Amino acid sequence: MYTFVKIFFSLPIRIKVILTFLLLFVLGLAAAFLHVKQAEKRIVDQVVSEQVLLTRQLLQVFERQITTRLQNLEQTTFLLSDLSIVQSLFNNDQTEGLVLDSFENVLLKNPATISLKLADLTGETRLEVTPEKSQVYQTSNQESRVSQYDYFPFVKQISMNEVGLFIGDPDEYQDPHLDIVAPVYDGFLPMGYVIQTVSVNGFINDVLRLIGKDGAFLLMMSQRANYLFGEDARLQAGKQSPAFEPAPSSPFKFSQAFPNTWQGIQLLVKGKPDPVWSEHGLYFTVHPLEIEFDNVGLYQSWLLAYFSEEKVLVLAAPQLEGLHTRFIIISIVIVIIACFLSWWMYRHSMMEELSFMAQAAMQSMSPIILLDLNQNIIKVNNECLKVMGMSIRDLCGQRFSSFLNEEDRIAFERMWQQLSCDSSWKGELRFVDAQGRDVEGLFQLFPLESSKSKNQGYVGSWMDIREQKALERRLRSLTITDALTGCKNRRYYDHQVTGLFSNLKRHPDQTFCMALADIDHFKHVNDEFGHDVGDEVLQAFAALLEQETRTLDVVCRVGGEEFAILLPNTQLKDALMVVERVRKMVAAFPLAGHDITCSFGVAESNPATDEDDLYKSADNALYLAKENGRNQVISSSKVVQGTFEPPSSQSAR
Ligand SMILES: Nc1nc2c(ncn2[C@@H]2O[C@H](COP(=O)(O)OP(=O)(O)OP(=O)(O)O)[C@@H](O)[C@H]2O)c(=O)[nH]1
Incomplete structure (x- = not known):
């Protein structure tokens, strides 16, 4: 179990959730199924107990009917035991007719009577009357004094004013019968017995006719249980008991056909709560019918009633149907609960994981x-x-x-x-x-x-x-910065001039200027003082350009000793003033310890042109400045107009 739990908790969350869902689903359905089964059993048990109650009421009615019959018989017997009749019966053969009349009266009152006999004290039949023939058979004076009835030893023990009830053996008689025996006394002197044989089936059918058959079938069974009277034909035909098919030829034995029920009946103690047994699709309930005789022993019979399982199910059907609907509803609820719990578990686990992660993250x-x-x-x-x-x-x-x-x-x-x-x-x-x-x-x-x-x-x-951004900035700066002079390089110049032109396209009034600057005879510096000195001069020149222009202006080194200055939002005349000021400063003060001069070509932007045209204009102006003797500023407008004049700047030096 521990290993199982350990394995379960080591599984991935999704598998755990699926397993939990399945477990909940199966357990829930099993619980619902058991619940419904129990409820089903309760309903069936309730219907069975109601039916048992009904059938037991019938059995009580039946018992009352039997008692009444017996009382009637007793009265009849007393009628028969009228002294004059009996005495004449035994003493005078001439009184036969009188006796027969009385017997016939009895027969009329008891339709199930098969015969009426008079036996003497030895049990030998002296007179017998059958309803069919309505005549008297007088038995021959038999020498033998052996009783013709098995039960005669018991008959002898019946006291005055008592009636004996003896159930005939169906093995011996085609039609099972009941012998009702009453002793006949002359005063206190026993004279003989009157024996009324009654058809049991007839007797029971007669009773059933009286009490009705609705709700249950009735049986009457002897103490030995293997004698079954009444509605046994139904049982034997297997109509009420599909599970039980007795062999057609064999006699029907209740104890064999329904052994468990019979065993239960045998164990039944008088006064116990109403028992009920179920076997072969039939429910049985029993009521003891006790007929006691003093000094004779106990002759006990059973009044048995049964009803079919089929009938119970029909009666319970409406409730069972409701139960099935309940089962479906319970199942749906279980599925919903299982889904919800699984979802909750999943969510909870995820939140736990999240919380754990959050803690770790913090x-x-x-x-x-x-x-x-x-x-x-x-x-x-x-x-x-x-x-x-x-x-x-x-x-x-x-x-x-x-x-x-x-x-x-x-x-x-x-x-x-x-x-x-x-x-x-x-x-x-x-x-x-x-x-x-x-x-x-x-x-x-x-x-x-x-x-x-x-x-x-x-x-x-x-x-x-921060470090990454600093590095990025540095790299970006390197890509646009001239390594020697620290001012912007050619790439930056290209980018800037393109930007200025696209802005000019949108805002034609935002004129800008470009000035190209070149140190005069720089080759001589290199040649005379060395390349390193040349570098220093270049650096000083670039620094001066940066210093003398606005922050807004951009100084770029676009060639060896050539620089471009972009002056946004600047008119040509203003640009000329700026570069002229620079030119004068270069000419007036040594740069890196060396006297040098420089030349400028300045051009103004025109929305109709592009960056190449602008550069070319400035370059032409610079070229003219060089051609004209250097150390001067030339405007591109002069180049275009051809109004070039010898620079006066030469004299400014
Ligand atoms: N020290 C140094 N010299 C450079 C650098 N780049 C270009 N030069 C030199 O600059 C000189 C340019 O010479 P030229 O193109 O003949 O022009 P110039 O001598 O300045 O004469 P003008 O421009 O006609 O007045 C060459 O000698 C190049 O070697 C550099 O980065 N450092």
């Missing part, structure tokens, strides 16, 4: 923040406190976005408005730590669900990407 190396549905911080982990350099009090209860960089705060609030309860979000955010520094993080937000409600809030976790 201890993780990543900062974690729990938010309620109003974006208030509920909980943070230690790593979060460490990264933010704050205490729990600083963070908990505060609005999450208040710890974001201003730019990101606006974006996050906009996102929060659109965030539905069950959706998650992922993006880069810049937190502001206790020192006011930006802490860049890759932030993930997902709904926090529990077993009680769908969404209780959100879990936010972020990855500190």
Whole structure:
């Protein structure tokens, strides 16, 4: 068992849930089935007990009828025992007619009577009357004084004013019969016996006619149980008992056909609560019929009633039908309960797992923040406190976005408005730590669900990407920066000039200018002082350009000693002023300890042209500046108009 439990708990959750569902389903159905079976049994038992009650009432009626009959017989017997009749019967052969008249009266009162006899004290029949023939047979004076009745020794013990009841043996008689015997006295002197033989079947049928047959079949059985009278034909034909088919030739023995019932009857103690036995699809109940004679012993018969299982089921059918509906309803309820419990178990396990994971997550190396549905911080982990350099009090209860960089705060609030309860979000955010520094993080937000409600809030976790971002920035800067001079390179220039032109397309009034700068005779510097000195001069020249232009302006090294300056939102005349100022400074002060001069070609943007045209214009202007003697600024407009004049800048040096 322990191993089984261990294996069960080691199974994956889905398998556990399926097994639990199946177990609950099977156990539930089994319980429902047992419940219904028990209820079925209760209903059947109730119907059986009702039927038993009814049949026992019939049996009591039957018993009363028999008693009444016996009393009638007794009266009749007394009538027969009239002294004058009996005396004349025994003493005077001439009185036969008188006796017969009385006998015939008795026969009329008892239709089941087969014969009426008068026996002497030895048991020898002296007179016999049969209803069919209505005549008297006088037995011959037999020498033999042997009793012709097996029971005659008992008959002799019947006292005055008593009646004996003897059940005939069906093995000996075709039609089972009952002998009712009463002694005949002359005063106190016993004279003989009057014996009335009654057909048992006739007697019972007569009684049944009186009491009706509805509800049960009645049987009368002798003490030895293998004698069965009454409705036995039905049993023998197997009509009421499909399970029992007696051999057609063999005599019907109740004790053999229904051994259990008979055994029960034998064990039956008088006064016990109403017993009932079921066998071969029949229910039996019994009522003892006791006929006692003083000093003769106990002659006990059984009044047996039975009814079929079929009848019980018919009577119980309406209730059983309701029971089956109940079974279906119970089964459906069980399936629902099994589904619900399995679902609950699954959910509970998942929540446990989730809670375990949450605990583990809270201890993780990543900062974690729990938010309620109003974006208030509920909980943070230690790593979060460490990264933010704050205490729990600083963070908990505060609005999450208040710890974001201003730019990101606006974006996050906009996102929060659109965030539905069950959706998650992922993006880069810049937190502001206790020192006011930006802490860049890759932030993930997902709904926090529990077993009680769908969404209780959100879990936010972020990855500190400060180093990654710094590296990224550095890499990006390297790709757009000239390694020697530190100003922007050609790639950046291309990107910027394209951007300025696309802006110009949208806003033609936002004119910008480009100035190309070139150090004059730079080759001489290299040749005379070495390449390293040349580099230093280039660096100083680039620094000067950066220094003398606006932050908005972009200085790019586009060739060896050639630089391009992009001046956004600048008219040509203003651009010329700027570069002229630079030119003068270069010419006036040594750069890296060397006196050099430089030339500029300046061009203004035109929405009708593109970046290549602009560059070309500036380059042509520069070329003219060089051609014209260097150390001067030439505007592209001069190139176009052909109004080029010898520079006065030469003299400025
Ligand atoms: N030190 C140094 N020299 C460079 C670098 N790039 C280009 N140069 C040199 O710059 C010089 C350019 O010479 P030129 O193109 O003939 O022009 P210039 O001598 O300046 O003459 P003009 O431009 O006609 O006035 C060459 O000698 C190149 O070797 C660099 O990165 N460092």
